[in-house]
Amino acid sequence: MIDPKKLDEMARRIGAGLPESVRAFQKDVERQVRSTLHQGFERMDLVTREDFDVQAALLERTRARLRELEDRIAALEGQAPVDDRGGSDIT
Structure with a gap:
């Protein structure tokens, strides 16, 4: 399984790349990205x-x-x- 710290780092990087108008929702976006990445990696059976x-x-x-x-x-x-x-x- 992928290290949760790596998932958090990926989510933070994606959140940091968001346009200013969306940054207000950055925490929600990071949470959604983290969840999506986690589910995707789980399905891959890594x-x-x-x-x-x-x-x-x-x-x-x-x-x-x-x-x-x-x-x-x-x-x-x-x-x-x-x-x-x-x-x-x-x-």
């Missing part, structure tokens, strides 16, 4: 950078393990006796 990095590291370890296992299988298949039909004798 993850934190930390969670993303953890999952990326896990995926990399899984890929490395898969490569190791594929290499072991290839080595074992190379050692298996082959029958005359092109298949392995291992059942």
Whole structure:
């Protein structure tokens, strides 16, 4: 989830960019913007950078393990006796 402080900062920046005629309503506008941003981000089902990095590291370890296992299988298949039909004798 997005840090509430970042939402507040975004809302303040948007409010500060309003024309003078609308600045009287700045707090209401900031509140509405904050609410809209929060709802939008909730619907996006975002993850934190930390969670993303953890999952990326896990995926990399899984890929490395898969490569190791594929290499072991290839080595074992190379050692298996082959029958005359092109298949392995291992059942």
